[in-house]
Amino acid sequence: MSLVRALCLTALMVVAAVLQVTLFASLSFDGVVPDVALLVVVAAALVRGPEFAAGLGFLGGLLVDLAPPVDHVAGRWALALVVVGYLAGRVRHDAGTSAVAAVVTVAASSFVGTSIYALSGMLLHDPAVSVGEALGVIPLSVLYDVALTPFVLPVTMKLFRRLQPHEVAY
Amino acid sequence: MRHHGRPQRPSRTVLVLLLLASFTVITLDVRGGDHSPVDPARSLVGEVLGPLESGTAAAVRPFTSVPDFFRTTSGLRADVARLKAQNAQLRGRLETSTVDRNRAAELDGLLATSRTSGYALVPARVVAMGPAQAFSRTVTIDAGRAEGVYPDQTVLNNDGLVGRVIRSDRSTATVLLVVDRESVVGGRLGSSMEVGFLRGRGETGDTGRLDLDLVDSSAAPTRGDVVVTWGSRNGAPYVAGIPIGRVASVYASPRQLSRRAVIVPFVDFTSLDLVGVVVAQGTHGDRTVLDAGRATTGKAAR
Numbered sequence: 001m002s003l004v005r006a007l008c009l010t011a012l013m014v015v016a017a018v019l020q021v022t023l024f025a026s027l028s029f030d031g032v033v034p035d036v037a038l039l040v041v042v043a044a045a046l047v048r049g050p051e052f053a054a055g056l057g058f059l060g061g062l063l064v065d066l067a068p069p070v071d072h073v074a075g076r077w078a079l080a081l082v083v084v085g086y087l088a089g090r091v092r093h094d095a096g097t098s099a100v101a102a103v104v105t106v107a108a109s110s111f112v113g114t115s116i117y118a119l120s121g122m123l124l125h126d127p128a129v130s131v132g133e134a135l136g137v138i139p140l141s142v143l144y145d146v147a148l149t150p151f152v153l154p155v156t157m158k159l160f161r162r163l164q165p166h167e168v169a170y
Numbered sequence: 171m172r173h174h175g176r177p178q179r180p181s182r183t184v185l186v187l188l189l190l191a192s193f194t195v196i197t198l199d200v201r202g203g204d205h206s207p208v209d210p211a212r213s214l215v216g217e218v219l220g221p222l223e224s225g226t227a228a229a230v231r232p233f234t235s236v237p238d239f240f241r242t243t244s245g246l247r248a249d250v251a252r253l254k255a256q257n258a259q260l261r262g263r264l265e266t267s268t269v270d271r272n273r274a275a276e277l278d279g280l281l282a283t284s285r286t287s288g289y290a291l292v293p294a295r296v297v298a299m300g301p302a303q304a305f306s307r308t309v310t311i312d313a314g315r316a317e318g319v320y321p322d323q324t325v326l327n328n329d330g331l332v333g334r335v336i337r338s339d340r341s342t343a344t345v346l347l348v349v350d351r352e353s354v355v356g357g358r359l360g361s362s363m364e365v366g367f368l369r370g371r372g373e374t375g376d377t378g379r380l381d382l383d384l385v386d387s388s389a390a391p392t393r394g395d396v397v398v399t400w401g402s403r404n405g406a407p408y409v410a411g412i413p414i415g416r417v418a419s420v421y422a423s424p425r426q427l428s429r430r431a432v433i434v435p436f437v438d439f440t441s442l443d444l445v446g447v448v449v450a451q452g453t454h455g456d457r458t459v460l461d462a463g464r465a466t467t468g469k470a471a472r
Contacts, residue, residue: 018219021298021310022226031302031374031440051184058188062195066208066215068223068344069300069310071336074208075195082188114303121305124200133305133372141303 005163012159013060016040017067032140034148035110037064037077041085042109043156046102048164050089057081073126080116084109103149110145114138213339220342224312227297258328262436265360265396265413289409291326291446292317292457297342299442307350307374309333309442314341317447318455322407324399324448330413330436331355331399332445343447347439348414349378356400357382357414357433364389365400368414368433374440380415380433391417391431409448 016036024033037060045053061078064070088109118134199208294313300306313319315338325332325345333347348355351372358365366384373379382397395417401410415435422429449455 014219014222018222018226020301022223023230025299025301033301033303035301035303051181054185054188058191061192063215063219065195066212067219068216068339068342069298069308070304071300071306071308071344071346072304073196074199074206074212075192078195079189079192082185082192086185117303118305120196124196126200137302137305 002165005165008159008163009056010059012040012156013037013056013063016060017063020064021067021069029140029144032137032144034144035113035141036148036152037061038081038084038110038113039106039145039148039152040156041081042088042106043153044160045085045088045109046092046105046153047157047160048089049092050086053085053089054082055085057083057085072121073124076117076120076124076126079120080113083116084113087112102153103146106149106153107142107146110142111138114141213337216337216339216342216344220310220314220339223298223310224342227295227312255328262328262330262413265416265436266398266411289448290451290453292319292449292453292455293444293446294319294343295444296442302374305372306352307347307370307372307439308336309345309347310342311345311445311447312342313447313455313457314339314343316340316455317457318449318453319343319447324405324407324409324412325445326412326448327437327442327445329438330415331408332437332439332442334407335447345445347374348380348437349374349435349439355380355408355414356402357397358400359384359389359391359417360396360398361392362389362395364391366431368397378435378439379418380435382417382431382433384429384431387429389429391420391429393417393419395431397433405448 016039020033020036024036041053041057041060044056058078058081061076061081062074064077064081065072065074088105091105115134115138118138122131122134195208199206202208292313294311294317296309297312298310300308311319311325319335319338321335321338323335325334331348333345333350333353335343336346337344346353347370348368349370349372351370353370355368356365357368364384364386366382368380368382371379371381382391384391397414397417399408399410399412399414402408413436415433418432418434420429420431
């Protein structure tokens with residue numbers, strides 16, 4: 001059963017990574033596309049908590065880092081999504097209850113994730129991004145992520161609830 | 171989590187381990203340089219996700235082109251596409267005509283011109299585009315090693331130079347666009363035959379521009395001058411004579427010795443679809459290889 005679960009999670013992350021570069025590339029706004037993988041990680045954090053979400057964030061981030069059109073140093077999205085998963089998991093007791101709180105969590109996560117990614121790029125000179133350019137792109141991606149939240153978050157949260165192993169409350 | 175109504179503290183160990191893992195991957199990839207240990211993993215993921223991306227792009231193409239149906243009927247749409255292709259082709263011919271005239275004046279001009287008209291092209295479609303959040307301008311095309319596409323080959327379309335192949339998997343390849351900030355292309359001014367280097371600015375939309383640094387500081391590019399590729403040995407990574415763009419404005423900075431011109435590329439990088447990869451003559455692959463003359467008519471009849 002746990003193998004099936006792992007396969008489902010991998011498939012979910014693959015779908016997120018592929019949709020991000022194909023379907024949403026044609027719906028992009030000024031080149032900015034929604035981070036579907038980030039939304040999935042936030043959903044995992046709200047349902048399953050920080051450890052699980054950080055783990056999933058690492059795998060999903062690595063997948064986004066290695067998926068074809070991307071050509072940057074591998075591990076940068078992984079780093080960003082680990083932090084996002086952990087932070088979103090820490091606030092889940094407040095955010096799991098209302099829709100507004102969930103949207104605020106997504107916005108904060110998106111901001112943190114894209115910023116970590118941009119900052120790591122500045123540190124590694126890969127590519128050498130200027131602060132001004134990063135500031136231009138980050139708000140757009142936050143907005144797009146928030147706009148996509150009502151379509152992605154409920155579905156993925158339901159999926160994660162279903163995939164949750166049946167445990168006695170501890 | 172439900173002990174005495176107090177949230178349980180999540181374990182830091184997991185976070186620290188995952189962060190360390192991320193840093194390890196980054197370090198391995200940065201230190202590895204051109205022979206990074208991450209590359210096998212990257213090509214493995216490319217082999218698996220490349221066909222998935224091609225499939226998804228083909229599946230969603232009917233939906234992403236829905237807005238077009240409202241604009242015009244399909245018959246008119248085909249006509250418009252054909253005329254556009256023809257128009258772009260004629261414009262390209264006109265824009266390279268000054269270069270061709272200059273070439274013909276040189277002794278080996280005719281030879282080079284006949285060679286430039288003999289490129290073999292592998293047609294390919296753009297199936298995925300890197301997000302702007304990644305700050306690098308790359309696209310995936312649906313042709314790979316099976317079609318004879320290898321790194322350091324020139325990619326172009328009806329309008330002009332698109333970029334070069336930086337990685338190829340079995341059925342897909344990654345193309346670095348010329349507007350990427352890491353991209354440097356040798357360019358030649360059509361009017362004066364002066365050479366220089368074109369660098370991208372990392373912007374794709376209507377504001378996508380290239381900066382041209384001329385080697386000869388006394389050479390003065392003028393507005394409207396056409397820039398074509400200069401070409402390298404064996405045509406890798408760029409073959410010669412492909413139109414890149416038109417000079418929009420010229421600056422002379424007192425600090426630098428060379429003049430700098432801003433180039434508007436001919437290619438619209440936000441609506442890339444059908445592209446051609448320049449391959450060696452006599453390449454045999456899974457897909458029909460078109461020679462330059464037939465390639466353009468093939469695109470026009472699309």
